[in-house]
Amino acid sequence: MTAALAIEQLLNGLQLGVMLFLMAAGLTLIFGVMGLINLAHGSLYMVGAFACAAVASLTGSFWLGLIASLAAAAAAGAIIEVLVIRRLYSRDHLDQVLATFALILIFSEGTRWVFGSFPLYLNIPSILQGAVSLPGGVQYPAYRLAVIAAGGLIALGLAALITRTRLGIRIRAGENDREMIGALGVDIRTLYTVVFALGAALAGLAGALVGALQSVQVGMGEPVLILAFVVIVIGGIGSIKGAFLAALLVGVVDTMGRFLLPHLLATVLPPSEAGTIGGSASSMLIYIMMAFILAFRPRGLFAA
Amino acid sequence: MISREWTVNAALALALLAAAIAAEAAGQVFYITLATRIAILGLAATGLNLALGLGGLVSFGHAVFFGIGGYAAGILGSHAFSGDPMIFGLEGSNSMPLIWLVAALAAAVAGVVIGVISIRTSGVYFIMITLAFAQMLYYFAISWPAYGGEDGLSIFVRNAFPGMNTMKPLSFFLISFGALMAGIAILAVLRGSRFGSALDVVRQNEVRAAAVGINPFPVKLTAFVLSAMITAVAGALYADLNRFVSPSMMSWHMSGELIVLIILGGTGRLFGPMAGAALFVLIEHNLGELTERWQFFLGLILLVTVLFARGGVLGFLAGKVRHG
Known part of the structure; x- marks a missing residue:
């Protein structure tokens, strides 16, 4: 185990963290403003990845694909908001879970219908291929580094949007008192559609960015969705700041746990058992962490 | 007085029993298996119904008990x-x-651990923390190689029941059907008991329950653990039905399906889960024959049920639940 490898793993953890943030930001905004639990957020992530892969293979340009992913996911989000989600705001969480679970079935099977069962591949743009030398002799893929940077920039942009713009003021007002901002003349239905489409676009972008690292396939959004739930529960539902810090925490703990636990256990156990137990324990680590945090702070670290 | 709901309940139970016996007489083993699946999934959802329907605890991780x-x-x-x-x-x-x-x-032990932590939270946090616990054990089952890991574990000979040959489809159906009826009877007894009344009050208004001297926490925890135990028995039967057990029994899709069964049938109704399971298995079977895209249409049916037909099958057949 070398320092260079540890730094590489740490960066991988950060990269997972910022992608989780893109997912979690939308989920937590949607919950904070509309009080809606949206299981179909993972489907929007998948829509973004498929749109990017399809456009990139048609035009040959990854960048056009990224734009397509934002547009397709935002459009899909706006459409389901108007057709389905809008009817769920006044319902209890159980109905929301079920209706969005139904949307997952529809999206997954619909995507399989259009694109077939085989995974698509998305190539990393040529300008970001290859590795970058970092201080300390670490070679790290340029694309992953760009993903970390992009995630960080989007987080800053989102913070600016929410704290500095008129739309942000309305979003925050909507979180505090939705009847009152309706009474003040804000068109709350449009605001909800906009917030939902914004969350969807972020999820779609995350799907496209990760799609170039993994394969683009049906069901790719579900593991990420569940991790994003863990993130927003740890961060405190409705809190963007909480989501950002919890996303980095979950990303780093998950990646470093998988890397370090087998090594740590190998000092006290025979290697094969250390690998097995370390593997099992590290896949449970973030859930154990979540249980601990919730046992002491049942509403998350930064409850709104 | 026999109410309309009980007439419908009795008709549903008899229909399932009659379907299996008729299938046996016609030599159609496949349909006995379908009926057995309905009985077992119905029992699993009946367990969840105790927490979700009677207790208002929306557990999105009940598949973990099914898997256990x-x-x-x-x-x-x-x-x-x-x-x-x-x-x-x-x-x-x-x-x-x-x-x-x-x-x-085993499910009781897991239920106490998960319940003690989860029930401290409520609403959407409860949904997500139960989901997270289920995922935790799901990944544990996947990465633990002793019992097959991700590939699952085959059961070569179906386990035995005293006095019956469980390898005969109808015998195994009767065992499963008996278990379902016992599960529903347990729910009926619990619902009519002092505990059931306490649970009802806690579901409707915790503050008022506390004000009349009922501590909500132990009531909810008891409901959650009993619910886990019933679902686990269904899980054991399900493994015996398929003669196979794999981590997918614990997946969050399974947790979602169990909730779906309750909603399709009618939330909080004694025979709702069974009716929902029957509808689900029939949709799966019939749509599956028509199109391999059946999940797409299942999603549409589910969406329409949630948005426009809250009462489910029993709401349709037996009218709305009377309050009081």
């Missing part, structure tokens, strides 16, 4: 088959009643 039951059957059965002792030198067993007991006890 499945692994109890698989692990005990495989040790009995191979003759190897388990940990602490305990013998395996292929006796279903013993397996159900072990399944229920």
